Amino acid sequence: MSLLSLRDVRVQFNTAGGVVRAVNGVSLDLAVGETLGLVGESGCGKSTLGKAIMKLVPVAGGEIVVEGVDIAPLNREQLTEMRRKVQMIFQDPYGSLNPRSTVGRSVAQPLVLAGWKADATAERVETLLRWVGLPSDAKQRYPHEFSGGQRQRIGIARALALSPKLIICDEPVSALDVSVRAQVINLLEDLKSQFGVSYLFISHDLSVVEHIADRVAVMYLGMLFEIGGRDQIWKSPQHPYTKALLAAAPIANPKLARARQRTVLQGELPSPLNPPPGCPFNSRCPMAQDRCRVEKPVLRPVSNGAQAACHFV
């Protein structure tokens, strides 16, 4: 049984300009102890998908199943139970902590809500702060006294409080300086090996995903385009969008960089208010043909062992 399994999940927002289908039929599975990287351009719906799993945005359709339990029909108490298993780390370490709460109070919050006693909570907060490498006097201080990297570690401590099985990391290092990114990434990896948590790691930073993820899912305009093992995707991407995405990532070695073939994408991401019919990528795809403008591709196994949603691979 997979830890998290999504079946045809859809999220839509009604805006003044019409209905935005931010997530349009995403299905994926995440196994226990696995890190799934979710990559895509800004606005492709990857953060919205993460928030849908946390029930922070209303889900318009499909199933979100955590350890075999569909979370849609759960009542308040059952949902609280589910939330112990799934926690979230946010992108902006400045916005994700209440500026008027001490760090101790912020980290203790999930414990207090779960009904822990005061002394057990205090002890747990100490442990959590130690795990993420913060001094124990940190708990009396306010978030503005910490650097971005430290704040993100406070956010991680809060997410770890109830020993979740899955942590949704919504661009956890995107807002950080490059110098502290590695610290936070290493911390996440340590915690994974120590406690066996799984991550759904949402990011647009391919190098970070390459480093941390076991499997990778590529999203475009609310749809999954390709999903498979990291090496499968990195070594032999099948979907034209994945190829273009990987080709756009900078390579540190100039010889390799010159040698590679590049597909450079033309144009902008189409407006999600009015996506192209058929395959949403047809307006920018170098391989697009008439069929792509009519028929929407579905995920199916492809030659590299991964799954891709394209008519021509």
Added chain:
Amino acid sequence: MQRFEFPRFEFVGRFARNRGALVGACLILVVALMAIFASVFFPTDPLRIVGLPELWPGEDPEFPLGTDSLGRDILSMIVHGARATLLIGLFASAVATIIGVGVGAIAGYFGGWVDEVSMRAAELFQTIPNLIFVLTIVVILGSTLTNIVIAIGIVSWTPIARMTRAEFLSLRDREFVQACRSMGMSDFRIIVSEILPNALPPVIVLSSLVVAGAILFESAVSFLGLGDPNVASWGRLVGDGRQLIRSSWYICAIPGIAIMITVLCLNLVGDGLNDALNPKLRDR
């Protein structure tokens, strides 16, 4: 990006940097002490006749601010009146703040039709001329201190509600609120313990200005003779003196000046609070 970085001890320093606010705060303190110790300075009932009528200020050293048309000590009435005036101002502001923060928080947090309904209700209140509204309520409910306080609170809550709503709108989708929601925290708890502390600073500034407004309202109500007859507020002193305004104008002028100085000081304090609590607006 604004990061709400103001430890408590810096607050006093920032407030004191505004000289006007400092002077205002000191004068308000004097008025407040006057109000608290009124019965120590003037143990007798201020409404008792103690001397000749219409003594001008300085005419009799026993009554430094003179006496009114009945021969009551004006200084004693001012000192005792400070109590009534300040209490009315504070309580009316408290009523307005409680209604305003309550309505604004719910409207801003939940949005949708709740927001629509409460903001339309606020607009309804704003379209009625304030003073007429206060007078109507006081006339209907009766001229007691409590009713005047409630009436002023009812007309003054709308700007506070709008301010609170605006703050909630900008805070409700912040990530720390989402984090609380993802932990399964109840809406009530998110509103009260997470968003409200962040939304309060500008609301406090507005509340301090409502105190000044409330004093003016009460003065107007009392001046028109609709004040509580058992309370010697400053507005009532002005009202009592108005028949003699041509001959003994000081009877109106002295409580009038007291009102003016107090309201001015409250506004200065509000300004200083704004500087201290909203440092991002300081250099405007």
